[in-house]
Amino acid sequence: MSAPQVGSMPDISYNFAYLDEQTKRMIRRAILKAIAIPGYQVPFAAREMPMPYGWGTGGVQVTAAVLGPDDVLKVIDQGADDTTNAVAIRGFFEKTAKVATTTSTTEASIIQTRHRIPETRLRDDQILVYQVPIPEPLRFLEPRETETRQLHALSEYGLMHVKLYEDIARHGHIATTYAYPVEVAGRYVMDPSPIPKFDNPKMDDCPALQLFGAGREKRIYAIPPHTTVRSLDFEDHPFRVQRFARPCALCGATGVYLDEVLLDDRGGRMFVCSDTDYCTTRQEEGHRGEMSPPARDAQEDAA
Amino acid sequence: MTSEPILSVDGVAKTFLLHLRGGARLPVVSGAAFELRPGECVALGGPSGAGKSSLLKMVYGNYRIDSGTIRVRGDGDFVDVASADPRRLLRLRASTMGYVSQFLRVIPRVSTLEVVAEPLVGDGVAREQALERAGALLAWLNLPERLWPLPPATFSGGEQQRVNIARGLIAHRPLLLMDEPTASLDAANSRVVVELIGEKKRAGVAILGIFHDAQVRETVCDRVIDVTEFAKAA
Amino acid sequence: MSARVADLPLLVAEGLSKDYGARIGCRDVSLKIFPGEVLAVVGESGSGKSTLLGLLSTELAPDAGRVRYRLRDGRLADLAGLGAAEKRLLMRTDWGFVRQNAADGLRMTVSAGGNVGERLMAVGWRNYARIRAEATDWLGRVEIAADRIDDDPRAFSGGMRQRLQIARNLVTRPRLVFMDEPTGGLDVSVQARLLDLIRSLVAELGLAVVIVTHDLAVARLLSHRMVVMRHGRVIETGLTDQVLDDPREPYTQLLVSSVLAA
Numbered sequence: 028m029s030a031p032q033v034g035s036m037p038d039i040s041y042n043f044a045y046l047d048e049q050t051k052r053m054i055r056r057a058i059l060k061a062i063a064i065p066g067y068q069v070p071f072a073a074r075e076m077p078m079p080y081g082w083g084t085g086g087v088q089v090t091a092a093v094l095g096p097d098d099v100l101k102v103i104d105q106g107a108d109d110t111t112n113a114v115a116i117r118g119f120f121e122k123t124a125k126v127a128t129t130t131s132t133t134e135a136s137i138i139q140t141r142h143r144i145p146e147t148r149l150r151d152d153q154i155l156v157y158q159v160p161i162p163e164p165l166r167f168l169e170p171r172e173t174e175t176r177q178l179h180a181l182s183e184y185g186l187m188h189v190k191l192y193e194d195i196a197r198h199g200h201i202a203t204t205y206a207y208p209v210e211v212a213g214r215y216v217m218d219p220s221p222i223p224k225f226d227n228p229k230m231d232d233c234p235a236l237q238l239f240g241a242g243r244e245k246r247i248y249a250i251p252p253h254t255t256v257r258s259l260d261f262e263d264h265p266f267r268v269q270r271f272a273r274p275c276a277l278c279g280a281t282g283v284y285l286d287e288v289l290l291d292d293r294g295g296r297m298f299v300c301s302d303t304d305y306c307t308t309r310q311e312e313g314h315r316g317e318m319s320p321p322a323r324d325a326q327e328d329a330a
Numbered sequence: 331m332t333s334e335p336i337l338s339v340d341g342v343a344k345t346f347l348l349h350l351r352g353g354a355r356l357p358v359v360s361g362a363a364f365e366l367r368p369g370e371c372v373a374l375g376g377p378s379g380a381g382k383s384s385l386l387k388m389v390y391g392n393y394r395i396d397s398g399t400i401r402v403r404g405d406g407d408f409v410d411v412a413s414a415d416p417r418r419l420l421r422l423r424a425s426t427m428g429y430v431s432q433f434l435r436v437i438p439r440v441s442t443l444e445v446v447a448e449p450l451v452g453d454g455v456a457r458e459q460a461l462e463r464a465g466a467l468l469a470w471l472n473l474p475e476r477l478w479p480l481p482p483a484t485f486s487g488g489e490q491q492r493v494n495i496a497r498g499l500i501a502h503r504p505l506l507l508m509d510e511p512t513a514s515l516d517a518a519n520s521r522v523v524v525e526l527i528g529e530k531k532r533a534g535v536a537i538l539g540i541f542h543d544a545q546v547r548e549t550v551c552d553r554v555i556d557v558t559e560f561a562k563a564a
Numbered sequence: 565m566s567a568r569v570a571d572l573p574l575l576v577a578e579g580l581s582k583d584y585g586a587r588i589g590c591r592d593v594s595l596k597i598f599p600g601e602v603l604a605v606v607g608e609s610g611s612g613k614s615t616l617l618g619l620l621s622t623e624l625a626p627d628a629g630r631v632r633y634r635l636r637d638g639r640l641a642d643l644a645g646l647g648a649a650e651k652r653l654l655m656r657t658d659w660g661f662v663r664q665n666a667a668d669g670l671r672m673t674v675s676a677g678g679n680v681g682e683r684l685m686a687v688g689w690r691n692y693a694r695i696r697a698e699a700t701d702w703l704g705r706v707e708i709a710a711d712r713i714d715d716d717p718r719a720f721s722g723g724m725r726q727r728l729q730i731a732r733n734l735v736t737r738p739r740l741v742f743m744d745e746p747t748g749g750l751d752v753s754v755q756a757r758l759l760d761l762i763r764s765l766v767a768e769l770g771l772a773v774v775i776v777t778h779d780l781a782v783a784r785l786l787s788h789r790m791v792v793m794r795h796g797r798v799i800e801t802g803l804t805d806q807v808l809d810d811p812r813e814p815y816t817q818l819l820v821s822s823v824l825a826a
Contacts, residue, residue: 168671181649185686189671189678192685195692196675196714261692349814350821391803393810416789416803417598437763437785438756 044091044124050074054092054247058238061249066211067179068162073245083116083141084242086158090139093154093238094120099127101135106143106284106301113141132304142205144226146283146305149235151252157220159241162248164208164218184216187259195264204269210257211250225268225284230256275300276318278309334403336505336536337366337389342398342412342560344381344388358384359560362398368504371527371537371550376557382540383432385557386507388412389538390429391419402426402505424452430498430508434490436483442468442493443478449501467496471522487514499526506530508539512546524549572634574599574740574772579629580619588796589615592629595791595798599739600770604787604804606777606819612796613776614744620774621661621742622651633740656683660733660741664748666725669732670717676703676728677713683736702731706761723754727761734765743775747782759785780823784808792816 042048050072057071076084094100100120104113108130116139117128129135132145139156149155165175168186178186187208194202207224211217219230220239230237230250237250250256260266274281276297283305285298297318300306310319340363346356358381366372374382387393389400391411400411404426409418423429428449437445443464450460468478471492477485482493491514498506511527512520520543527537527550541547547554573596582589590612597603605613618624620631622643631643636658643651655661663669670679680699681689689695700710706727717725726746733741746762747755763786766773777783783790783804790807792800792815800813811817 168674177648177652181652183652183686185682185684188685188690189674189682192681192692192695193675193678196677196696260690262690264692346810347812349817387809392805394802394806394812416806417601419803420788435784437760439760 041123043096044094044120044126045077046074046088046091050088051092054088057247058089058092058249061238061247062236062251064215065251065254066209066215066217066248068217068246068248070245071247073242076242078115078119080243081160082112083139083158085240085244085247086139086141086156086242087116087119087240088242089238089240089247090116090120090137090156091124093156094124094126094137096124096126098136099129099134101129101132101138101304102140103138103143103145103302103304104141106145106286107303109303130304131308132302140222142221142223143284143301144222144229146280146300146302147308148229149233151234153235155233155235155237157222157237157239159218159220159239159246160243162218162239162241162244162246164206164216179215182214184210184259187216188261191259191261191264195261201260201264201266207266208259210259212254213257216259217248217250223269223284224258224266227256227258227266228268232256271298273298274316275306275309276316278306278314278319279316280306280309280314333368335365335367336403337538338399338401338408339364339389340399340401342385342388342395342400344384344393344395357561359388359557360563362557362560364555366505366536366538368534368536369531370552371531371539373539373541373547373551373554374557375554376561380557380561382557383509385560386429386509386538386540390427390507391423392429404504426504428498428501428503428506430495430506430511432491432494432509432513434482434494434497436481436490438483439481441479442473442482442485445482445493446496446500449497453501464496464500467500468492470526471496472519488516488519491515492519495523495526499530502533502535504535506535506537506539508537508541510540510542512541512543520546571598573597573640574634575620576632576640577620577629578632580616580626580631581628582615582619582624582626588612589624590619590626591796593619593793593798594629595801597740597772597774599772601789602766602771602773602775602787604775604777604783604790605793606780606783606790607793608778608819611793613778613793615796616793617742617744617774617776621655621659656686657736658738658740660730660738662726662729662733662741662743662746664745666717666722666729669729670725672717675714675716676708676720679717679728679732680735683732687736698735699731702735703728705734705765706731707757721754722750723758726750726758730762730765734769734771737769738771740772740774743773743777745777745779746775747777747779755782762786780808780820792819 054071057069061069073088076087078084102113102117104110120126121128132147137154141158163175165178165186167190169175191201205223206218206221207227209217209219209227232253234252236252239248258266271285275285277299280300284301286301288297288299290296342362343360344358348354348356362385374385376382384393388395395412401408402411402422404422409422411419443461446464446468447460450463451457473489473492482490495511512523524546530537575597578594580593581591593616605616607613619626632640633643634640677696677699680702681695684695684698700713703710703713708724708727717728747758759782775786787804790804791798794815800807800816808820811820
């Protein structure tokens with residue numbers, strides 16, 4: 028065994044966006060079916076990808092299938108463009124599809140996401156691709172796939188409410204805060220992937236096409252633009268999103284999802300936008316939070 | 331009394347076929363025939379083993395018969411116990427035929443008071459009222475009140491029999507079948523049973539029974555049917 | 565209930581047969597079940613009684629024969645002709661199924677309240693407080709203390725699990741309940757309590773019940789009518805006390821004579 032010599036690696040050329048055309052066509056067919064039956068989990072022949080399961084193999088395959096040379100791709104993980112997972116996937120498509128990438132929500136035509144929906148309202152010329160670990164919302168209570176398929180087929184969703192009932196019984200309120208189940212277009216109940224329930228309302232009547240890919244579980248599902256998406260709840264325990272006591276410490280935004288950032292080991296902490304692009308854009312627009320750097324910088328920039 | 335019979339037994343034959351004893355045949359009765367009219371108390375007579383209890387059970391539909399008819403007037407028309415379908419027979423028992431067996435079949439965990447009141451509740455009497463009447467009847471039968479809340483499983487033979495009699499007599503049934511109702515009772519309690527039977531007769535109830543105690547039999551019974559005749563034929 | 569309605573059978577099975585390869589499951593069984601009636605199916609292991617229960621409840625498909633059921637609108641419908649959705653709705657509202665092994669009839673990781681409430685939520689109940697109140701009421705009726713409502717059945721004794729199964733099944737006021745050896749494997753005292761509970765609920769709610777048991781004492785205590793099975797066939801039927809006190813068939817006589825008297 029000898030170490031490969033630096034600089035003498037063969038020039039590897041990939042098919043556009045890594046997957047071969049047949050595979051992409053197969054995935055597109057699954058996507059079309061998923062769009063035709065909102066919220067329904069369409070099985071597809073997920074391929075092995077050059078990354079481990081849990082790193083977004085499902086989302087990457089969906090993105091690869093819908094990506095064109097003129098697209099501008101944004102990838103976020105927990106709302107941030109600069110985490111390892113986001114950077115790696117962005118790099119993957121830069122290399123295999125040579126498409127333009129961006130961190131700006133408004134500039135992107137395709138956004139692949141793990142765990143968040145951008146704060147900026149999406150447009151009808153955008154596609155949001157979710158990475159999904161476990162697509163089956165009924166799995167928590169019903170381990171048999173044959174049975175969950177029956178339950179979906181017959182719209183037997185009492186079990187979903189059993190899950191919520193258990194939450195209230197044990198915690199006094201619906202304690203499910205992410206992957207909160209939704210009913211799509213009045214028919215299928217769907218797992219929205221592990222986004223915070225804060226983001227659930229953004230799925231409703233969203234102008235952008237929303238696609239969900241689960242690589243390990245080999246399922247694709249979709250929410251077509253402007254589809255009704257309703258979070259399940261009880262009459263006396265209605266669905267509510269998380270509220271934050273204070274605005275973003277950096278941009279002063281309210282009504283957005285905040286991350287807690289520890290500042291030291293003495294309990295110092297701050298709450299900042301989880302959507303880094305949103306936060307940066309607001310700061311560039313001159314918005315300030317309680318822990319923003321002094322406004323001098325901005326004045327200098329403006330000068 | 332010249333009223334129509336409430337019970338009409340005709341040509342009844344029964345043989346037990348004991349498969350476990352190599353198909354041994356054990357004839358019980360043959361050609362049994364008699365009638366019973368409202369308000370009449372009739373004893374089945376004959377030595378033990380003559381088939382008195384068996385005949386009583388046939389009338390109740392507990393034992394099936396090989397031939398003949400057992401017609402009981404219930405709900406306005408005659409029902410042949412021998413050929414009625416099970417559900418018709420259950421209805422007949424519920425409306426018309428009461429059975430006081432020798433032994434109480436205990437229902438686990440159910441209190442004595444509830445056991446006795448049950449037939450009344452089944453007739454649609456309000457539970458409170460049924461329990462009250464059950465208590466009155468048990469008091470008459472000298473069953474100590476402290477026993478009422480207990481299931482009768484652990485009671486003595488005499489106590490169980492009184493529970494059984496109370497249960498059998500509490501509701502109105504135009505035809506009563508009684509298998510040795512005083513067998514385990516002392517003289518005082520036997521007298522209470524005799525009084526109860528007298529009351530039933532005055533209410534027009536027809537009673538067919540096995541009364542081992544000669545004094546009781548002579549007091550309550552209008553006539554005796556000798557089962558030996560039927561047994562001989564069998 | 566008027567006599568007329570009670571006179572119409574709730575369930576009619578005709579010529580039910582099912583084999584498992586060369587092994588006979590059930591052969592040419594016909595029976596009717598009427599409203600408010602408890603029918604015991606007795607026989608030894610392998611006699612076909614569980615197969616019969618599976619066929620009646622449509623959990624198994626017959627090789628021959630059919631099962632018809634009187635729907636709430638009075639129609640006697642062939643169950644094989646019902647759509648899957650209609651059949652499942654029937655099973656979770658109008659029917660119940662109490663299984664010998666509680667783990668097969670309960671969700672073991674869901675609280676007692678959730679187990680009882682599931683059927684309510686399945687038929688559209690969406691008010692937490694009402695679901696909980698109804699679950700509490702039913703736990704009380706099956707003698708489970710209200711403060712156990714948030715415990716899951718893994719923390720329950722065998723008898724409690726069976727009682728929870730009963731509450732879970734009866735909460736939608738079914739008309740027909742299938743029971744497969746509901747007292748099997750329980751201590752005698754626990755059995756007695758369960759039998760008493762079943763007996764009173766059956767009478768109170770006017771339930772029709774098909775109960776499979778190998779225990780003749782259970783059949784005697786609970787049932788009005790009885791079906792004796794052997795080698796997949798019904799060999800004797802009648803009123804329960806008739807069959808037990810005056811058994812006709814050699815096998816039934818053997819069965820009855822084999823019971824230990826207490």
